[in-house]
Amino acid sequence: MDRFAVDDIPYNEDLRTPVIDQIVKHTSVRDFDSSKPLPEGVVTVLVAAAQSASTSSNFQTYSIVQVSDPERKRRLGELCGHSFFDQAPLVLVFCADTYRIRWVTERRGFPFKFDYVDLLLVASMDSALACQNAAMAAESLGLGCVMIGNIRNRAKEVSELLELPEGVFATIGLVLGYPSRQNPVKPRLPQSTVLHRERYSTETLEQDLARYDERMARTDVYEGRRVQVPGLTPEPEQDTGPYGWSEHTARRMAAGNLLRRGFAEFLREKGFTLG
Amino acid sequence: MDRFAVDDIPYNEDLRTPVIDQIVKHTSVRDFDSSKPLPEGVVTVLVAAAQSASTSSNFQTYSIVQVSDPERKRRLGELCGHSFFDQAPLVLVFCADTYRIRWVTERRGFPFKFDYVDLLLVASMDSALACQNAAMAAESLGLGCVMIGNIRNRAKEVSELLELPEGVFATIGLVLGYPSRQNPVKPRLPQSTVLHRERYSTETLEQDLARYDERMARTDVYEGRRVQVPGLTPEPEQDTGPYGWSEHTARRMAAGNLLRRGFAEFLREKGFTLG
Numbered sequence: 001m002d003r004f005a006v007d008d009i010p011y012n013e014d015l016r017t018p019v020i021d022q023i024v025k026h027t028s029v030r031d032f033d034s035s036k037p038l039p040e041g042v043v044t045v046l047v048a049a050a051q052s053a054s055t056s057s058n059f060q061t062y063s064i065v066q067v068s069d070p071e072r073k074r075r076l077g078e079l080c081g082h083s084f085f086d087q088a089p090l091v092l093v094f095c096a097d098t099y100r101i102r103w104v105t106e107r108r109g110f111p112f113k114f115d116y117v118d119l120l121l122v123a124s125m126d127s128a129l130a131c132q133n134a135a136m137a138a139e140s141l142g143l144g145c146v147m148i149g150n151i152r153n154r155a156k157e158v159s160e161l162l163e164l165p166e167g168v169f170a171t172i173g174l175v176l177g178y179p180s181r182q183n184p185v186k187p188r189l190p191q192s193t194v195l196h197r198e199r200y201s202t203e204t205l206e207q208d209l210a211r212y213d214e215r216m217a218r219t220d221v222y223e224g225r226r227v228q229v230p231g232l233t234p235e236p237e238q239d240t241g242p243y244g245w246s247e248h249t250a251r252r253m254a255a256g257n258l259l260r261r262g263f264a265e266f267l268r269e270k271g272f273t274l275g
Numbered sequence: 276m277d278r279f280a281v282d283d284i285p286y287n288e289d290l291r292t293p294v295i296d297q298i299v300k301h302t303s304v305r306d307f308d309s310s311k312p313l314p315e316g317v318v319t320v321l322v323a324a325a326q327s328a329s330t331s332s333n334f335q336t337y338s339i340v341q342v343s344d345p346e347r348k349r350r351l352g353e354l355c356g357h358s359f360f361d362q363a364p365l366v367l368v369f370c371a372d373t374y375r376i377r378w379v380t381e382r383r384g385f386p387f388k389f390d391y392v393d394l395l396l397v398a399s400m401d402s403a404l405a406c407q408n409a410a411m412a413a414e415s416l417g418l419g420c421v422m423i424g425n426i427r428n429r430a431k432e433v434s435e436l437l438e439l440p441e442g443v444f445a446t447i448g449l450v451l452g453y454p455s456r457q458n459p460v461k462p463r464l465p466q467s468t469v470l471h472r473e474r475y476s477t478e479t480l481e482q483d484l485a486r487y488d489e490r491m492a493r494t495d496v497y498e499g500r501r502v503q504v505p506g507l508t509p510e511p512e513q514d515t516g517p518y519g520w521s522e523h524t525a526r527r528m529a530a531g532n533l534l535r536r537g538f539a540e541f542l543r544e545k546g547f548t549l550g
Contacts, residue, residue: 003323003324003326003327004323007323007326009319009323010319011316011319011320011323012314012315012316012317012319012320014314015314015316015317015320015416017412017415017416018292018293018294018297018415019293019294019297019411019412019414019415020320020324020412020415020416022293022294023324023327023328023408023411023412024323024324024327025327026327026328026329028329039287039289039290040287041286041287041290042287042290043470044284044285044286044287044466045286045287045290045295047466047469047470048278048279048282048284048286048299048466049278049295049298049299050469051278051282051463051464051466051469052278052298052299052300052301052460052463053298053301053407054301054303054407054410054421054422056424057424057527058461058496058520059524059527060463060464060469062469063469063470063471063475064469064470064471065471065472065473065474065475066470066471066472066473067473068472068473069473072473095475099477100468100480101524101528102528103477103480104484104520104521104524104525104528105524105525105528105529107521107525108521108522108525108526109525110504110507110525110526110528110529111507111529112528112529113528113529113530113531114527114528114531114532115531116535116536116538116539117538117539117542117549118427118532118535118538120396121395121399121427121446122424124396124399124400124403125399125400125402125403125446125447127400128399128400128403128404128407129403129404129406129407129422131404132328132329132403132404132407132408133298133407133411135329136294136298136408136411137292137294137295137298139294140292140293140294140295141290141292141295146329147329147404149331149332149397152393152396161474162471162473162474162475163474163475163476164475165475165477168475171396171400172400185327186333188326188327188335189326189335191319191322191323191326193375194322194325194326194335194337194338194339195318195322195338195339195341196338196339196340196341196437197340197341198340198341198342198343198344198347198437199340199436199437199438200338200340200370200437200438200439200440200443201438202374202378202440205375205378209379221333229385232385232386245333245379246379246382246383247383249333249334249376249379249380250376250379250380250382250383250384250385251383251385252332252334252389253376253377253379253380253385253387253388253389254380254385254386254387254388255388256388256389256390257389257393260391260393261391263391263392263393264391264392264549264550267392274392274539274549274550275539275549
């Protein structure tokens with residue numbers, strides 16, 4: 001079952017390619033076969049894929065820290081709150097990196113005037129573009145992976161662990177290995193929700209979300225994973241009503257992520273301008 | 276010539292797949308054959324690819340605005356400062372979208388507490404991950420494309436043109452069509468610059484950049500594209516010294532991008548919290 005089948009999307013069958021076949025069967029893998037080592041030279045190939053992604057103005061404002069050392073990997077998993085790091089042979093930590101462009105600017109004797117919030121977006125998005133290519137390359141080699149945004153939860157400790165200098169912070173952890181269990185492809189929002197023709201429209205939003213909620217409620221995605229927000233959600237034993245994407249997402253938004261509350265301060269300490 | 280050949284990267288030949296082959300031959304296309312229409316149903320397939328990308332916590336905080344109308348496309352190109360929009364049959368404008376998650380949170384009666392700078396990163400990176408997949412899918416179909424960060428230059432006008440609501444802004448414009456001219460694969464920084472083992476290292480930075488500068492100077496990438504910074508760079512007729520990535524990037528950083536100076540204010544107006 002790929003994206004087209006799972007989301008029941010009618011499509012032109014002439015438009016299938018091996019690349020599209022691979023992309024539309026993506027699922028995140030969190031269960032790794034720790035007994036199966038990675039093929040020789042795989043990091044070189046994944047980095048070549050990452051570097052082939054588009055990058056804003058060829059600035060290449062990202063870096064990748066390869067973490068294979070078991071103790072460092074375990075500690076990184078701990079900081080992200082995920083025990084499966086232990087089972088995976090490799091974590092590639094994608095970072096927004098403005099250290100390099102600051103360094104060359106200083107070296108060439110110029111003042112650094114690219115100092116506003118857009119640079120944070122440029123570097124973060126550069127790292128994401130590179131990461132997506134690495135993930136697709138990995139999956140094409142039969143590897144499984146999952147992107148970890150929790151790498152930003154304890155940003156300061158991650159930064160210290162990986163010795164990230166001024167102007168650099170971890171955006172996404174890509175955990176890699178041979179899968180020991182595959183998840184089914186997860187349904188996504190209807191195309192009519194995400195795709196807008198000529199201008200943004202919310203016309204179908206309400207009915208789309210009702211349909212998506214119903215579909216997601218039929219999966220086991222939220223089983224044992226209902227979000228509790230003290231004072232706002234029913235006690236666990238009473239919490240048995242319908243629960244789809246809207247309810248889950250709304251509860252996540254109500255709970256917030258306390259660990260990222262201080263992220264702005266962390267970024268400023270790291271030399272980013274948010275103004 | 277693909278990434279491995281262009282950047283002279285020795286690699287394990289067992290690790291080639293059709294996906295990797297496609298990824299490592301990526302080049303940006305800015306010259307489109309305007310006489311060649313896109314295949315029927317291509318947007319459906321590209322959106323399916325985009326939606327198959329990883330997305331933070333399945334929040335799916337991005338939207339895509341399809342711009343095919345010639346007049347709107349021309350105007351969008353004008354706002355980005357690129358005339359080639361006219362030749363391309365399609366622009367997909369990727370947007371960071373927090374409208375939807377705010378809407379469901381309100382609808383389900385919860386307070387929105389995910390209100391800090393990290394949400395800006397979540398949404399921007401979600402849009403980038405989706406965009407990279409769409410680009411790879413497009414290239415596998417023989418289409419060419421280029422990502423346009425200049426879509427953020429005149430963010431307010433773009434927002435008005437596409438009627439983007441509160442919580443939504445355009446991050447990347449993906450311009451698509453059949454190529455009328457292919458660029459060679461652009462050299463990237465050496466892997467030793469971008470890839471760090473176990474912890475960030477600047478050990479090879481200086482020598483890596485010298486090597487990369489020399490390689491980039493040998494391409495015609497900067498021909499007629501030297502950046503002038505009044506008072507800081509030689510007059511154009513005197514500006515004939517060596518000019519590689521470092522010099523070009525340093526000058527770009529010294530010039531800044533005045534159009535993005537007000538981006539923080541724009542984001543705040545759009546309902547984003549930068550703190």
